[in-house]
Amino acid sequence: MxxxxxxxxxxxxxxxxxxxxxxxxxxxxxxxxxxxxxxxxxxxxxxxxxxxxxxxxxxxxxxxxxxxxxxxxxxxxxxxxxxxxxxxxxxxxxxxxxxxxxxxxxxxxxxxxxxxxxxxxxxxxxxxxxxxxxxxxxxxxxxxxxxxxxxxxxxxxxxxxxxxxxxxxxxxxxxxxxxxxxxxxxxxxxxxxxxxxxxxxxxxxxxxxxxxxxxxxxxxxxxxxxxxxxxxxxxxxxxxxxxxxxxxxxxxxxxxxxxxxxxxxxxxxGVDTIRRHETRLLQHLLDELKTLPEVIVYGHTDVEQKTPVVSFNLIGQSPKSVGELLFDRYDIALRAGFHCAPMAHQAIGTLPIGGTIRASLGYYTTIEDVDALLEALREITSATHRVGDKDPVITRF
Ligand SMILES: Cc1ncc(COP(=O)(O)O)c(C=O)c1O
The missing domain is CATH 3.40.640.10 (Type I PLP-dependent aspartate aminotransferase-like (Major domain))
Structure with missing residues (x-):
């Protein structure tokens, strides 16, 4: 996992x-x-x-x-x-x-x-x-x-x-x-x-x-x-x-x-050592997410002003269904929804659309974990590009 x-x-x-x-x-x-x-x-x-x-x-x-x-x-x-x-x-x-x-x-x-x-x-x-x-x-x-x-x-x-x-x-x-x-x-x-x-x-x-x-x-x-x-x-x-x-x-x-x-x-x-590791992976994740046109990232994208927590959505897809798909098909455990913070979703505008998908890194996260998420997102977004895509798992809203 x-x-x-x-x-x-x-x-x-x-x-x-x-x-x-x-x-x-x-x-x-x-x-x-x-x-x-x-x-x-x-x-x-x-x-x-x-x-x-x-x-x-x-x-x-x-x-x-x-x-x-x-x-x-x-x-x-x-x-x-x-x-x-x-x-x-x-x-x-x-x-x-x-x-x-x-x-x-x-x-x-x-x-x-x-x-x-x-x-x-x-x-x-x-x-x-x-x-x-x-x-x-x-x-x-x-x-x-x-x-x-x-x-x-x-x-x-x-x-x-x-x-x-x-x-x-x-x-x-x-x-x-x-x-x-x-x-x-x-x-x-x-x-x-x-x-x-x-x-x-x-x-x-x-x-x-x-x-x-x-x-x-x-x-x-x-x-x-x-x-x-x-x-x-x-x-x-x-x-x-x-x-x-x-x-x-x-x-x-x-x-x-x-x-x-x-x-x-x-x-x-060392808090600094932990922070350095997490920030390096965070930068990689944000840089690669930017290359995916169907991904919307919320909040700051400057790593100096962030903890290694990234909220995003895929255009036209409900966060919950993407979150479930990531776990069921790709063995990636993260959160989708409101993360017990409706005020934050009110602030970033994601309250009416079921919240966000949230990936959050830690000291034991590896580059392979981050790349597994990126690869899965590439696959999911390219699947939704296909004309007449029939994937029943992806629910749209
Ligand atoms: C910002 C913030 N405050 C408070 C809490 C509550 O912490 P706990 O569930 O460990 O009591 C959380 C947990 O996610 C949190 O993220």
């Missing part, structure tokens, strides 16, 4: 992640619970894991790294536990994933917030002029919440500028680093990010079911879920201490260890 769906989840994983996950599950390691030697060892393991994530994100105090059940959970915690007041404003980009957009819209409905969406164009996926105008004219804005890069078109948002302006105007900044943690430098200090949400299973090459939220020292987050922390068991109320107040219930130690192993692997391999 040619696996080109790394924006959904990276595959395969480094050996060290498989081994850590396996050992972590076999070995009894309870953190924050029990009096045994292993639970003490578990607490130390948890500290080491927090340190790995703090190093990755350039965070000075590792206890501000909270482990969660994934990026969606991190975003829900950040957005729903924010101390909203009726009439507060929130700013998001026009490309947000449902993991951001849906909890934001829920808070807008329930807390009577004012929602501002910063306009998108292909050349400027996040209009800094419109954004600054909002910050200048809407003093009720309290939180700016954006993704780092689009999971649909790969466009990288100007997060350093977004964070700098948020700080200048006294707003909190929540960054969704789902598509970038491990693939691009994600730096809490440089981006002036107060909150950073990330998953383990994408560019950190870790397992699913675990993620993290960095919570800056001055962010007054309330609890989102309540439960046992293992440290304040005699109390009726959870003690308001980070990270314990957010890590309620039995935490998934094997997954946390494997997430940290993925983060360490990324840092040892």
């Amino acid at each position: 040619h696996y080109l769906d790394n924006a959904a989840t990276s595959w395969p994983k480094p050996e060290t992640v498989y081994e850590t996950m396996d050992q972590g599950f076999r070995q009894f390691l309870s953190a924050k619970r029990g009096t045994s030697q292993t639970s003490r060892h578990g607490a130390a393991t948890l500290d080491t894991a927090r340190q790995a994530l703090a190093d990755l994100l350039n965070v000075s105090n590792p206890s501000r790294v909270v482990f969660t059940g994934g990026c969606t959970q991190s975003l829900n915690l950040a957005i729903q536990a924010f101390p909203w007041k009726p009439g507060d404003g929130i700013v998001i980009s026009a490309l947000e994933h449902n993991a951001m957009s849906r909890p934001v819209r829920k808070m807008v409905r329930e807390k009577q917030l004012e929602l501002h969406v910063v306009p998108y164009t292909d050349d400027e996926p996040f209009s800094l002029t419109a954004y600054e105008q909002l910050l200048r004219t809407k003093p009720n804005i309290r939180l700016v919440a954006t993704m780092h890069a689009s999971n649909v078109i790969g466009s990288i948002l100007p997060v350093e500028e977004i964070g700098r302006l948020a700080k200048q105007y006294g707003k909190y900044y929540l960054l969704d680093a789902a598509q970038t943690a491990g693939a691009l430098p994600v730096d809490a200090k440089r981006f002036n990010a107060d909150l950073i949400a990330l998953p383990a299973h994408k560019s950190l090459y870790g397992p699913p079911g675990v993620g993290a939220l960095y919570v800056g020292e001055d962010v007054p987050l309330q609890t989102f879920m309540e439960g046992g922390t293992g440290g304040d068991s005699g109390e009726l109320a959870v003690q308001l201490v980070v990270p314990d107040m957010f890590e309620v219930g039995t935490i998934p130690m094997p997954q946390i260890r494997a997430m940290a192993a993925g983060a360490r692997w990324v840092m040892e391999t």
Whole structure:
């Protein structure tokens, strides 16, 4: 199989992640619970894991790294536990994933917030002029919440500028680093990010079911879920201490260890090395797609402004049927549809046509994988050129 769906989840994983996950599950390691030697060892393991994530994100105090059940959970915690007041404003980009957009819209409905969406164009996926105008004219804005890069078109948002302006105007900044943690430098200090949400299973090459939220020292987050922390068991109320107040219930130690192993692997391999490999393949893919007249590529085509995520369509063919054909006939695994981001499809105009076909590359993608896709697309598009083409698999719209 040619696996080109790394924006959904990276595959395969480094050996060290498989081994850590396996050992972590076999070995009894309870953190924050029990009096045994292993639970003490578990607490130390948890500290080491927090340190790995703090190093990755350039965070000075590792206890501000909270482990969660994934990026969606991190975003829900950040957005729903924010101390909203009726009439507060929130700013998001026009490309947000449902993991951001849906909890934001829920808070807008329930807390009577004012929602501002910063306009998108292909050349400027996040209009800094419109954004600054909002910050200048809407003093009720309290939180700016954006993704780092689009999971649909790969466009990288100007997060350093977004964070700098948020700080200048006294707003909190929540960054969704789902598509970038491990693939691009994600730096809490440089981006002036107060909150950073990330998953383990994408560019950190870790397992699913675990993620993290960095919570800056001055962010007054309330609890989102309540439960046992293992440290304040005699109390009726959870003690308001980070990270314990957010890590309620039995935490998934094997997954946390494997997430940290993925983060360490990324840092040892080098984010730059990973990026160089992916960018080289991305350039090749984009150059060759340009030579296929029936292919429309969406968003930036400058590799410096993109993660290795390419959304495209074949003129006159539904993305879903092409996606299925690519898998059934050519053994190429990628995504077709909306990729959980209807806002992005609204922005690029593909909402009415069933979305896009998305190819996304990773560190383990090879040139052969990319060429297999290109060859398949050449074959499919030349088949549709034939007069009286009878291929029943290709559905037109
Ligand atoms: C931009 C973005 N944000 C958030 C998420 C949610 O991540 P998860 O499904 O790992 O919780 C994704 C997943 O695809 C994403 O691409």
